Amino acid sequence: MLGRTASGLFWMARYLERFENTARLIDAGFRMSLTRARTARSEWESVLTTAGTRDLYLEHHDSFSTSRVVDFSIANRDNPSSLYNSIAAARENARMTRTALTRDVWESINETWLACKHDFEAGEFRNDLPDFLSGIRQHAALVRGTINGTMLRNEIFRFVKLGSLIERADNTARILDTKYYVLLPSSASVGSSLDRVQWEMILRSASAERSFHWLYGGVMDPGAIVDFLIHDVRLPRSIAYCYDAIVDILNGLEVEYDRRTASQDLAARHEAHITSSTSDAIIGSGLHEFLIDFIARNAALSQQIETDYRFTN
Amino acid sequence: MAGERKFFDEMHGFGDGVRAPYEDYNTILTNIDTARLKTKAVKAEEFFRRTGITFNVYGAEQAEERLIPFDLLPRIISAQEWRTLTRGIEQRIKALNAFLHDIYHRQEILRAGRIPAHLITQNEAFLPQMIGVNPPGGIYTHIVGTDLVRTGPDEFYVLEDNARTPSGVSYMLENRETMLKMFPEVFSHIGVESISDYPAMLRRSLAASPPPASTSKPTIAVLTPGIHNSAYYEHAFLADQMGVELVEGQDLKVVDGRIAMRTTCGFEPIDILYRRVDDDFLDPLNFNPDSVLGVPGIFDIYRAGGITLANAPGTGISDDKALYSYMPDIVEFYTGQKPLLKNVETWRCSEADSLAYVLENLADLVVKEVHGSGGYGMLVGPAASQSEIETFRAKLNANPSNYIAQPTLSLSTVPIFTESGLAPRHVDLRPFILVSPHAIEVVPGGLTRVAMKEGSLVVNSSQGGGTKDTWVLSDD
Numbered sequence: 202m203l204g205r206t207a208s209g210l211f212w213m214a215r216y217l218e219r220f221e222n223t224a225r226l227i228d229a230g231f232r233m234s235l236t237r238a239r240t241a242r243s244e245w246e247s248v249l250t251t252a253g254t255r256d257l258y259l260e261h262h263d264s265f266s267t268s269r270v271v272d273f274s275i276a277n278r279d280n281p282s283s284l285y286n287s288i289a290a291a292r293e294n295a296r297m298t299r300t301a302l303t304r305d306v307w308e309s310i311n312e313t314w315l316a317c318k319h320d321f322e323a324g325e326f327r328n329d330l331p332d333f334l335s336g337i338r339q340h341a342a343l344v345r346g347t348i349n350g351t352m353l354r355n356e357i358f359r360f361v362k363l364g365s366l367i368e369r370a371d372n373t374a375r376i377l378d379t380k381y382y383v384l385l386p387s388s389a390s391v392g393s394s395l396d397r398v399q400w401e402m403i404l405r406s407a408s409a410e411r412s413f414h415w416l417y418g419g420v421m422d423p424g425a426i427v428d429f430l431i432h433d434v435r436l437p438r439s440i441a442y443c444y445d446a447i448v449d450i451l452n453g454l455e456v457e458y459d460r461r462t463a464s465q466d467l468a469a470r471h472e473a474h475i476t477s478s479t480s481d482a483i484i485g486s487g488l489h490e491f492l493i494d495f496i497a498r499n500a501a502l503s504q505q506i507e508t509d510y511r512f513t514n
Numbered sequence: 515m516a517g518e519r520k521f522f523d524e525m526h527g528f529g530d531g532v533r534a535p536y537e538d539y540n541t542i543l544t545n546i547d548t549a550r551l552k553t554k555a556v557k558a559e560e561f562f563r564r565t566g567i568t569f570n571v572y573g574a575e576q577a578e579e580r581l582i583p584f585d586l587l588p589r590i591i592s593a594q595e596w597r598t599l600t601r602g603i604e605q606r607i608k609a610l611n612a613f614l615h616d617i618y619h620r621q622e623i624l625r626a627g628r629i630p631a632h633l634i635t636q637n638e639a640f641l642p643q644m645i646g647v648n649p650p651g652g653i654y655t656h657i658v659g660t661d662l663v664r665t666g667p668d669e670f671y672v673l674e675d676n677a678r679t680p681s682g683v684s685y686m687l688e689n690r691e692t693m694l695k696m697f698p699e700v701f702s703h704i705g706v707e708s709i710s711d712y713p714a715m716l717r718r719s720l721a722a723s724p725p726p727a728s729t730s731k732p733t734i735a736v737l738t739p740g741i742h743n744s745a746y747y748e749h750a751f752l753a754d755q756m757g758v759e760l761v762e763g764q765d766l767k768v769v770d771g772r773i774a775m776r777t778t779c780g781f782e783p784i785d786i787l788y789r790r791v792d793d794d795f796l797d798p799l800n801f802n803p804d805s806v807l808g809v810p811g812i813f814d815i816y817r818a819g820g821i822t823l824a825n826a827p828g829t830g831i832s833d834d835k836a837l838y839s840y841m842p843d844i845v846e847f848y849t850g851q852k853p854l855l856k857n858v859e860t861w862r863c864s865e866a867d868s869l870a871y872v873l874e875n876l877a878d879l880v881v882k883e884v885h886g887s888g889g890y891g892m893l894v895g896p897a898a899s900q901s902e903i904e905t906f907r908a909k910l911n912a913n914p915s916n917y918i919a920q921p922t923l924s925l926s927t928v929p930i931f932t933e934s935g936l937a938p939r940h941v942d943l944r945p946f947i948l949v950s951p952h953a954i955e956v957v958p959g960g961l962t963r964v965a966m967k968e969g970s971l972v973v974n975s976s977q978g979g980g981t982k983d984t985w986v987l988s989d990d
Contacts, residue, residue, distance in 0.1 A: 202777055304565075458779050
């Protein structure tokens with residue numbers, strides 16, 4: 202396969218994942234803004250921080266109002282991570298790699314783009330935000346379904362998977378890092394209702410609230426949340442799950458290409474780093490530092506994959 | 515209306531009942547109710563949009579992707595009519611290849627004085643770099659899309675030869691797919707020649723002209739300028755259907771005297787490149803130095819026999835509209851036969867007498883740029899306003915040799931489906947032809963372009979034209 206095609210598939214998947222994650226973040230933020238009007242401003246700020254667009258937002262606006270943050274995160278074309286730009290970039294990459302995609306995958310992405318483009322331009326998301334976001338989740342699920350249901354399990358599928366897993370691991374780390382202070386034992390109001398709402402938002406942002414309650418029976422504990430999102434390989438949005446899958450996929454590429462790459466070693470090292478540390482140890486020695494370090498490692502792996510598989514000249 | 519020109523309608527002739535090729539279809543059509551047809555028309559458009567069968571319009575803001583309108587009524591050609599056409603096309607394409615070989619080698623036709631030398635040597639589409647080069651398999655035009663128009667039951671004219679990089683074949687194939695989906699039962703009642711193996715034919719035809727450096731089963735790739743090109747959908751479609759890589763210039767470089775593509779496992783040589791990038795942009799070292807679409811050094815590799823380029827560089831000269839006027843001479847010179855297909859009478863504005871005639875009759879003529887295509891930069895006299903005519907007159911006076919003029923042809927019509935029922939619209943026909951050292955294959959079908967606006971003679975998609983499925987009936 203062409204290196205450029207591998208690159209297109211990888212980035213198509215990253216943007217699709219980002220599209221979905223951003224929608225989920227906005228949804229969680231919106232819920233907080235409804236339930237807790239007093240702290241709405243800082244909740245929206247943390248949504249932007251998680252999306253990595255806070256500084257850019259502040260270049261355009263000087264306060265965090267719901268309508269401005271929502272507009273900025275959904276339809277703003279200057280915001281590279283807006284829903285608009287994410288799905289546009291995903292589709293552009295899909296168009297570029299069209300010969301590698303099944304008809305079902307291409308059509309589901311194209312349809313998502315056409316539907317969203319219409320909503321973005323007509324501004325319809327402003328009328329009923331939860332409805333709009335749930336539509337996005339449905340589209341994202343459809344795309345994921347066609348990818349899983351119709352694609353050959355070969356190099357094409359592997360690069361798509363690598364892209365979504367790398368993006369997802371990054372996203373989960375960012376969700377935790379934005380709120381790391383409410384997960385620390387030193388937090389002034391441990392166990393207060395304020396904390397529980399914050400914890401709920403963390404889980405919701407990772408689509409993990411139902412799973413968490415299923416496993417932990419409704420007992421909210423910050424250590425358990427950290428453990429769940431970082432270490433639990435049963436949770437498809439946990440960092441450990443992502444790295445377990447990344448290592449598998451890179452090994453699969455080794456078999457397919459009959460060639461071992463530096464990416465494999467790097468991914469294996471990162472996986473060991475994640476699984477060898479308990480959540481107590483992580484919290485003890487600095488959750489924020491751990492997450493910042495992980496985000497950098499994850500970005501380095503992405504770079505290494507681009508080099509090893511010749512995404513560019 | 516009285517006094518209006520009478521056009522030949524391919525379904526209804528000159529108003530004397532349904533013509534034979536349309537009889538069976540007409541019987542079926544009269545039994546489908548209009549409401550159902552309307553639903554089908556909406557479904558067809560949905561299908562095209564969802565599949566992303568779009569083209570980009572140059573000059574439109576942000577190169578907006580547009581759908582080409584698709585009309586549900588087929589354009590039908592009888593087996594007998596098709597045989598006649600095929601013979602004429604084959605003759606013309608043989609002559610074109612012989613002509614291209616000649617002008618890049620001994621230039622016999624110039625020595626014989628059959629066409630003026632300046633038309634070749636001064637032509638910007640003539641590539642001096644191709645002189646003495648022998649393309650693999652001796653083929654210049656691997657893929658051709660001859661534009662034909664019809665004016666009567668037996669009157670076919672070649673309008674353009676399109677030997678450079680003809681496009682539209684993906685529409686031919688998708689139109690048929692759509693029709694098969696919409697009206698499966700019709701195809702079981704009417705014998706229509708299949709066109710679906712075009713991609714396999716194309717692959718076979720290209721593979722028959724490997725370069726000298728090729729050692730095993732040739733590797734084929736399609737070269738596209740990228741996703742913003744107006745025909746990108748088609749490039750991706752063809753690569754996909756042939757099962758070959760779709761490459762861009764940035765994927766390619768010279769490795770060990772071959773053109774190689776960057777894969778996830780390193781560089782792999784390409785034997786045959788179906789390039790959809792114009793000559794000018796093909797190689798910044800040999801042609802336009804500003805091009806970022808091509809591959810530096812590819813022309814040197816080509817000359818050394820390291821790769822086949824389809825179509826060969828320098829074929830574009832045969833699309834020149836001033837040269838077009840000499841096609842009857844060209845066909846006769848190389849085949850020794852009278853041309854089977856008609857050429858449209860053409861006035862070369864570079865000649866003083868012709869220019870004078872053209873300026874006097876602008877309101878009745880079609881005026882085209884010699885290197886123009888896509889319906890851009892042309893004047894359709896009878897449809898133009900006085901001020902448009904005056905603007906064109908000024909252009910003509912400023913640079914006469916840039917233009918040719920032709921009579922306004924009475925293009926045949928075929929009915930389209932409109933809100934208020936069937937209505938005749940003007941059409942042209944672009945059959946696709948594959949040339950290999952063993953055969954000239956004319957695919958039994960083609961792209962029928964239709965002017966959707968009542969009375970309009972301009973069928974180009976960039977000017978709002980649509981398409982129809984084209985049926986060639988099988989012999990019973």
